[in-house]
Amino acid sequence: MTAQELSERDYFTDPEILVDPYEYFNALRSQGPICRLEKYDCLLITGFEEALEVWKNPIDFSSVNSLASAAFPLPFEPKGSDISEQLDEARDKFVGHDMVVCYDGKHHTKVRSLISRVFTPTRLKANNVFMHDYAQELVQRVVARGSCELVSEVAAPYVTMIIASLLGVPPEDRVKFEEVIAAGQTVGSIEHADSPTDMTSMNFIAQFMAEYLQDRMKNPTGDMLTELTQSSYPDGTKPDLSELVGLSAFLFAAGQDTSAKLLGNAMRYIVDIPGLQQQLRDDRDLIPWMIEEVLRLEGSSKITARLAVRDTKIGDMDIPAGTRVGLAIAAINRDPVKWGEDANEFKLKRPRIREHLAFGRGVHTCAGAPLARAEVIEIINAFFDHTSEIGFNEAVHGKVGSRKYKFEPSFIIRGLDTLQVEFKA
Template sequence: MATAATVIEKDYFTDHSVLLDPYDYFESIRAHGPVHQMAGRDVLVITGFAEAVEVLLNKRDFSSWLNPDPLVALPFELSGNDISALLDANPSGEMELMVSYDGDKHLAARSLLNPLFVPSRLKANEAFMRAYADDMVQRVVAAGGCELVNEVATPFVTMVIADLLGVPADDRETFRNLIDSGPPPGNMDAADSPQSIHPLMVMAGYFARYIGERRAAPQDDVMTEMAMAKYPDGSTPDMMEVVKSAMFLFAAGQDTSAKLIGNALRRLCEDQDMQQQLREDRKLIGPFLEEVLRLEGSTKATFRIAARDTAIGDMDIPAGKRVVISLSAANRDPRRWDDPAEFRLGRPRIKEHVAFGRGAHTCAGAPLARAEVAVILDRFLEHTSAITLDEAHHGPAGARRVSYEPSYIIRGLADLHVKFTPA
């Protein structure tokens, strides 16, 4: 068994043993305080809930420029106590994404997503996702089992976001294959190399065509609303900004939501009493999902760089310091949560977790993610009397064998083989 000293010395960005249990790794860091220097890298790790929220809300002193690649080389020399102008002047990568924007630029880009999340639109989309989920679930339950992540979760969330955006049916499978063939975000196997964005570059060509077509000939769909949208100041966005907003939502949303479905179903498989409790009272699905998000959310970390000399708590932080905000560790901080490693249905103030971030960069797709996962869980519970892990693939209780996608950003099972007893 690894000692605390050997655990803390592991490289979070490349060590696959951290994949299986990142919580043990973060707890070994927490023992040294809520903000701690990572071993072997010039990076601070935040495990404290209050400190994580403090940094996530501090848009002035901490920039999102590093996302989604916290190890990217700075294109300038560090000097002085304020590098905010240098960060503003330099793109963070070959294709700069909304997740790395700051300030007014970020607010403007976020405004392009507003048409997606009006209540009437989400309600209409929920009707679609419920019917689609029902068909998928009935098919795999009739078969007696499935590999959940790739056979159900990923195609389901891909179809939902494609339907919401108005991606043509013929292109949806192409996008799924592109995303599947590319490396995961935060690829641990190439952490110190520039992160590949090849799938996004290919998808950008498709989305540019969609947006161009809708600007030329508007249709009655969300993509048209995005194509015709104005920024809050009344100006017209550059077409590439609209393309990147739509494409990023599609790519990022389908990955994290699919992994959340896998994490939630595994939890239900491992706790048959809770599974039956939810089957008998579906109103508990919402509180159940919030506790899954706290305890096993699909985003482990987000990243910041100090734009100027500042502080976190009583620790001085120099301009240019890289920061890993461990969302999963903040959500298990014993100073904030009683018995944080315990799964508690109906935990008080549960929605204060930071699984979707906090502040300006709170996940834009959080309402959709919650709806997607709740709908498909409801359908699984409706059509089964029991859902269990397939022990031929995952081993018996107490000796489970599971594998995770090799990512330092995403917490998601590579596969989950389940068996169903029909209702």
């Protein structure tokens, strides 16, 4: 297939692009750092600097469509050089509009201030003992059997329990949430073109969060939910209950799939890069460096979106109000202009690696990034503690160099549906 033919495929629905989105994005990149997807009448950014410019301009670019995607047509006909009033009237027509990730302006600043207050290093550190013990318990259980399906048996329950513990979700309800999330439709499903992101699981979780929050108002504990009920906005006013319910449900759900997928993605590099596994076992201080390079090369989020609310520019390009812009994180993080000609290769201690955009940048930077990193580092250490070698089931995934994987059918999430892992004690 030529680059031209490849670039004409439909990123938002094509199951073949799931397997190798990077080849597709490379084909797009050959058209320049910003290209137009005719079918969806939107722009797609593959250039690092261009993406950074959009992320750092929340005045001109709204986040309202960050979950709906750039492919989602506007629910109104944009008129004039400033559509902010039109957007305000139609905001509730965007999927996820009531979640902080889609907020803009002062409302976002206020709610984001609550997140900064609860996601502190002190609070994360206080959960380290639980995280360590739970990682050890899960890993010892599967290593004793000699093999496991990593995603459903380790990654998903692990990340669910960690955030549940931080928030203060009662242990008896944690499995319930895990089951609902596992059974629900993935975010940005390529199999549901009319409704790629479904909020059923989120609404289910929100009902429980409302109960917990009301309980914490009467019976405060030391958990994050209690802290949210006691929090105030910077202007001294109190958030109402519905805002806290939405925020709690979002904090619970946001890091689930992405953190779980990061573990699977990291395992692929650990197992398949020649010599890497032993190098990391010999020097555990390299694990965080490995995670950063995996985040760059194969982070769990492939794409997000913005909407130009007024006439603006990206570089020299005029961007009219109403333009939908896709930020292809999976491409941006491999832009050779930023990372050099070896941008597609794995390289430990890559210069300026911390500047990758796997967690975005600007006012919407993922606040859970420190938690995601800590979670994955902890459990990889646990695997190294209890094994001498980790490999994949070749009957299922094939041999190194010709592996076969089933990926989550999502245009947003990059990660494996399943990964059959084998251990040597």
